[in-house]
Amino acid sequence: MRSRPSSVSPSEIWGHAVANITPSAMPAVTISLVAMHSGHFTWLAYSVIGLLMMLVAVQVGILARHFPSPGSLFFYLGKALHPIAGMVAGFVMITGYFGALAAAPLLGGLFLEQALAFFWPVQGIGWIAVIALLYLLVAWRLARRGIEISARWGLWVEIFSIACIILIAAFTLGYYGWRDPHQWEFSQLQQGPFTQALILSLLAYGGFETAGNLAGETRAARTAIPKVMLFSVGMVGIFFVAMAYIEILAFSHIPSAIGNSPAPLNRIAEAIGRPWLGIFSDLAMATAAFSATIATLNSISRILFSMAGHQVISPYLHFRHPLHHTPTRALGLLALLVMISTVVVSMARFSILSVVGTFGTFTGLAFLLIYSLANIATPLFLFRQQHPWRWMSLIVAGLSLPLLLKVLQVSLWPLPKGGEGAASVLFVLLVIIVFIRGLLWARYQPRKLHQIIDVVDE
Template identity: 30%
Template sequence: MPELLDETRPGYGLRRHVLGPWETLAQSVSAIAPTATPAMTIPLVFALAGNATWLVYLTATTALVLVGLVIGCFGRRSASPGSLFSYVSQSLPPWVAGIAGWALLLAYIATASSVAAGFFNFANVLLHAALGLSAPPVLLMTVAVVLAGFMAWRDIKLSAEMMLWMEGASVTCIVLILAVVAYRHGLHLDWPQLHLAGATGSGFRLGLVLALFSFVGFESATALGEEAREPLRTIPRAVLQCAIGCGAFFILCIYAEVLGYRDMGQPLDQAAAPLHVLAVHAKVGLLGTLVDIGAMISMFACVLACITAASRVLMLMSHHGLAHRALSRTHAKNETPHWAVLVTALATLVPAVVLALRGVSADNIYGWMGSLATYGFITVYALVCIALPVHLGRQQKRGKDKLTPGIVVLSAAGVLAMLLALAGTLYPVPAAPYNWLPYLYLGYLLLGLGWQTLKGSGLRAQSSGG
């Protein structure tokens, strides 16, 4: 039997064992924001990969399932509010664990900034359709982040339940539209998609990078730790269910969207609101409006999920001496990391507001911040895959666990998948400003490591027990 390194302990001050399996799953699903993918990301991938888009997403799903299995191996042995940072700190040197912490924190915050811009985009679409008005982007993004921050500060159970209902309603509307589209086209196979007509290798590779962004955050249930009931069971299950379930949902959306647009004379990648257009064409325009509402709600749920996860990562980093001690404190009544929530909410809002004030469009904010977040997630996913065999090898020497060849192969496959994804973001060199994002990301990591060096060996002292 493997040793159960359950790190949950009252010293964190979080509300223990309050979230059930569905609420735990809602954290990961909301961080992905599944409604955003068919509404915004799939058309972008289709512009690159064409009829191979479904295969791109199948490949991305497979890669993330591999990472999910590795995370599950850790999750069955350890539960901590620090998410993947905790897993890496158990096994790898302190400076590597520091990289994991800073990368994961950036990943969640940049994702939240990205989808805050998406919230503003869909909110203005709805305001214009209903009232013929539009609101300033700074106002809408501030409302989204402040409200999400308040919910994350107030009550984790309330936040999880809200995320569950919001995502459930959004996905239901999309499924109804896709069902109507499939019904109107009859039961037949779309051979151009199945034959990958017109697809190219370079388009497939570049599309794969964007597809991976559709999944980032699928592991965020691991940030809940002691707040989930039976965390060593429910958290690994939620991570894997999220990767497989969302992957299947995305592939079905792709198939129906590409099929639906084939007879409309309008390319999918040029549609501003593809699901709304499909709904109008299928004579169920009301569902299209509901999907736009669902997309806006899904964006908000993602902001909430990312602030929730980031605040817990920051809280544990503070416990390890990587951040100010005040960020390790929890609210006496709400039992949430209130100072960490405040800091992560501000860090989410500032870049989105600055870019909006400089006239950057919602689509560009979404793309720039999302791409920056992807670097953080790729880094952490790869480090977790490296950490697992190292951790189990040490435990095997102590007679407490066993490192099997299957684990080694699984971890190696996960690392390879992430390296290939990283290569796809770097070559061929993308256009500005995307070509500057890797340097910005590396500069951020160097600042984090510099801060860690100034703080001394606090992380080393607290991470050596794994």
Template identity: 30%
Template sequence: MTLPTEQSAHVIPGATSGLKAQCLSYIEVLAQSVSVIAPSTVPAAVLGLIYASSGNGTWLSFLIGMIGLVLVSVNINLFARRSASAGSLYSYIVQGLGPTAGVLGGWALLFGYLFTGMSTLCGFVATSKGLFGSVGLAPPSWLIFLVTTALAGAVACRDVKMSAKSMLAFEGAAVAAVLALGIVIWRAHGFALDSDQLTLQGASPGGVMAGVALVVFAFSGFESSTALGEEARDPLRAIPRSVVQSVIISGAIFIFMAYVVILGFRGLPDDLAKSEAPLLLLSNVLGVGWLGVFITIGILLSFFSCTLASINATARIVFAMARNGVAPRWLGAVHKTNRTPWLAIGFVTLATFVVAFAPTQFGVGEFEAQGYFGTLCAFGFLSTYVLVSLAAPAYLRKQGKLTRRAIVLGELAAGFMIIPFLGAVGLPGSELFPPPAFPNNILVWVFVAYMTVGAVWLFRLRRLKAAPLDQIFEENSVSQGK
């Protein structure tokens, strides 16, 4: 096996890691990205927060966010069309910016996926407690946390195809229920065109852009199908399609549901910006409470699907880093029968359970913890999206194929990611991006501390190894095509 240098990190033709090769269809690959986005949960849990900032411009915030992430996906696909591996964006950043930036990018991406899984796990527990309570049951939180995480880990270990099919079924059912309610709401209003929304009545540019920050968080994880590079059929076609189409499909759902839900709240005494369960409220108002129950069950399945997808993606990045010599080697083990990275999955599953459950022991509720974890995961994704957008033109320059278009797309995508970052961190004295209140104002420092630990670990790794990082980094991915 050849070893990449800082100048020529690339994929190794014909290399294999032992994972079950080319077993996933395009739809199953797409299910991975869509499940991490979890589009059914956004109208149910996040829409009110975006509306509080964007008002009648909420649909425009979603549209701008979708366009920005399509730009990021174009940069990702510069790599995805040329190479496929279990390393996700981590491997791509290595190819463009070298192993040092790649390892730090992978470290940030792990943060994003881990906290996404923790956020949706908390959402699952909170939603399931509500369902149990409606029938007079009250199982302890720790039991729901434990059983849910163990089940997700078991499915992930058992078979990647089973995981993909489960995610496809669960998220598909949830989206179908949400869209059905959306059509019912619009029909109740005579399929009207809402002039207030179409003319952005009362919306301000600052409010719309502040809403974009939350919208980008809602799309986080759209690129997770890149972690299935060794297990997808025809990965150099399937993965690029899934990356772009997951954004477009989810964006269309977001825009439609934002439009009809805001329309549905017209004339109601309730405030959408303060509603914790807008879809359930609207289903009861319209006399289709039974559909609200189905939506709640669908949301529950969607939370589980996202937790499973996050474990799958995180474990494969850990696996790739272990195979590349920058994480403990034992995490690079493959199950002999199932051909899944079972030790990496077990490690990630345990971490997900422990960290997600811990805040509840200090008086933090599951819904509150879900919000904190959701904000934290965004820092990891935003950092990685900036790096991969900068890595794309750098990679093309190494290949002698750099174009002005590639430079512009990379700069636009990286620049766009500044918007949600400012929305999360805030600027002192700014009305457009005001600093968040405690404890949200300290969350960014949690990420900074995490990245500092990663940088120190990387520094020690370079010091402990006899060879420089560009020689100890062993690329282990499957390459096809150009």
């Protein structure tokens, strides 16, 4: 079925990509993990990794320019590297992004409950599950109605989320000023802990490549999507560096360490005598979780749609709604699975943050693997084509691939404890199973494997 030409704008594609990155999570939650190792040089860690991820975005953008497809790296790697690499990337992206999709409504429910508690004290995982299911229902309805509507909603919700964070930052600078000489004393930089901080900060940038999932619904996709990938990494990078500087500055005046604070923005709001600002921190995460739910629904449904079109999974999912032109069967399947996982988490009374950590492990490992494969595929493809950019791509791969592989190795070994460790083992098993399946197809069903690189009507 032919999809209609769409009017998704570059700003809406950018909003979709940024929603998948979820930049609000960095100043609200994850900065504590990075700052625990980098201390006064947290801003530098995000700067270095931001530049690295811009190089990765260049690599992925080259593939997106040559092979625009809703399947994103599933199709890119299948064409540029090998169909088995495409299979691995496709299944890894589905499971990795699904981890983010399953976690986002629960995280939104948790932070919205915290924001509401300021006015109306409600507690309990039952309330969180109810809010999460409402998030899912609204996001599913928007995604089903059309990519223009859902991308536009995601964009404005993400703008609101970032605006809440910037409001807190403005009050913080107004209270403490902007000077902090300690953050510029590079003689105090310790290489070992700083390297660990680089590893942790890398995962904050993941998700920019999902702009490629809108290739089938974007005019001038070959030029617009690579630019959006690079621009989204650059913009969130500036945001990350600025917020890291401001938060470290604030905590230099606070007795407790930022590394020991699960909600650093709320702690800063209390320290400057405006605890009500903590509501904006919670609202920022709550709204960011909603935009992430919409964005991941759109991303995974289009990967499923593309993989079904290439006969890698059931062709049943290669279907667009006759009126809305959205992959409604894939969206319905995803919504059902997330609903089941939310109910299970609620009934089993699991800790929301531990569940988010377990799901997030899949997502982080997926990012690391597909970015590593992209850094292998891009220079190989460009050298085969004798492309003028081939040497530049090789240099970029030489800079970024070793760090990506190092982060992947550190993430997998030594094996994390608890749910994160179980998720890591399942991730490795998934990669092995899909790789073996690809080898069996290559040996006994080569025609099926070749279908991955056939261009289908998206």
